[in-house]
Amino acid sequence: MAEIKIDVRGETCPVPLVEVRKALRRAAPGDVVEITGTHPSSRKEIPLAIKALGLEMLETAEEGGTWTIRIRR
Amino acid sequence: MDNPDSPLTPGKATIIVHSGDYDKVYSAFIIGDGALAMGMDVSLYFTFWGLTRLKKGQLERGPLSKMHMFGLGKWMVQRRMRKAGVAPLERLARDFKELGGKIFACDMTMDIMGISAGDLREDLISEYCAVGTYVEEARTSTMTLFI
Numbered sequence: 001m002a003e004i005k006i007d008v009r010g011e012t013c014p015v016p017l018v019e020v021r022k023a024l025r026r027a028a029p030g031d032v033v034e035i036t037g038t039h040p041s042s043r044k045e046i047p048l049a050i051k052a053l054g055l056e057m058l059e060t061a062e063e064g065g066t067w068t069i070r071i072r073r
Numbered sequence: 074m075d076n077p078d079s080p081l082t083p084g085k086a087t088i089i090v091h092s093g094d095y096d097k098v099y100s101a102f103i104i105g106d107g108a109l110a111m112g113m114d115v116s117l118y119f120t121f122w123g124l125t126r127l128k129k130g131q132l133e134r135g136p137l138s139k140m141h142m143f144g145l146g147k148w149m150v151q152r153r154m155r156k157a158g159v160a161p162l163e164r165l166a167r168d169f170k171e172l173g174g175k176i177f178a179c180d181m182t183m184d185i186m187g188i189s190a191g192d193l194r195e196d197l198i199s200e201y202c203a204v205g206t207y208v209e210e211a212r213t214s215t216m217t218l219f220i
């Protein structure tokens with residue numbers, strides 16, 4: 001199982017959502033996608049997209065305005 | 074459409090882009106990209122002033138819908154957008170296509186404005202159509218917008 005990391009620090013709406021979706025399309029079932037960003041609303045909205053896509057959220061973490069979300073494809 | 078993650082309720086968004094204003098074309102692509110990212114099927118219908126933005130080299134060229142001030146307002150807004158890290162329209166349009174979004178060009182507008190297919194961004198356009206295609210798509214859409 002591969003792990004795909006994407007970095008959208010400094011990017012704003014709608015780039016974090018779009019980059020997550022692009023990575024998930026590249027990923028194979030079972031792969032993990034990890035996204036790191038700073039755009040505040042995307043931290044709330046990426047989990048909404050994951051739910052809509054029927055995928056599994058593994059964990060979220062935040063430190064000093066930088067968040068990381070891990071998703072299983 | 075390629076939808077490998079089998080979304081629970083995919084839904085469909087159908088958006089008319091009537092305005093050619095810079096900020097409104099931004100809204101269309103931001104909403105379109107967001108809806109694709111959240112698993113929806115998305116079609117954008119470019120008509121009237123919106124269609125002129127699909128002419129080669131014109132995507133970023135629209136005036137601001139308010140406070141354009143002969144270009145001064147737009148220059149100021151663009152400067153602030155760059156500072157805020159907003160992606161260029163060109164990138165949003167490329168992402169829209171990459172995520173499987175469809176762009177339709179209104180052929181009646183092409184006749185009215187004397188625009189030929191060769192004048193338009195054929196790399197972005199999926200199909201040429203009239204109102205029937207929009208209605209057919211919109212009647213089964215869960216989200217339809219007129220911008």
